[in-house]
Amino acid sequence: MESENTHRGAGAPEADWDALAAGFDDEPDHGLRDPEVRAAWADRLRAWLPGDPADLLDLGCGTGSLSLLAAEQGHRVTAVDRSPAMVERARAKLAGHTAEILRGDAAAPPVGERRFDAVLVRHVLWALPDPAGALRHWTDLLRPTGRIVLVEGVWGTLTPVGIPARRLTALLEPLTRRVRVERLSGHRALWGKEVDDERYAVVATV
């Protein structure tokens, strides 16, 4: 049976994202270089984000692949990452788009009093030291009727890491009006390969 102890997550030793930045986009779901994978993520984003152009905050944006898709869909993107090498790549990727890429902590993004229609976070929350605190802060950054879109999972089977959907929804339920989980395992087009561990998206509306 699954237990909290079987999923190393919050407080996990942090990867050296500066060192990983150069090769990050080689993974199909990171670089979105394969048109089929790119189209699959574009379709999901279109379904998860507001229909009209919106102010979007992408936290832990990495090389900016999802930020770019969102900008291409007309959203005004603010993206934040703590790794200077990731920020540099994201800035290059989003050059010419309505986007601002900031260096900072995803848990306390340097956005001052600005408020957003959507906060998007893929594959970042699970490793933050205080996921519950980060979620509380992110809901405070939303305008009324805003939404949080989280893409998370539990990776691997022998020594799984990540955050199970049921734990994430339990954290979100007291903070939001509606929480919807979408299973993403088994959708080869999203990952560029067969995936059978737990992958999901959560769309939570405040």
Ligand SMILES: C[S@@+](CC[C@H](N)C(=O)[O-])C[C@H]1O[C@@H](n2cnc3c(N)ncnc32)[C@H](O)[C@@H]1O
């Ligand atoms: C697995 S990558 C995901 C990148 C991007 N969200 C994506 O899905 O392509 C994790 C990213 O989160 C960033 N990150 C990790 N902890 C962070 C923190 N506390 N604040 C800001 N960025 C962080 C890393 O630098 C890295 O770029």
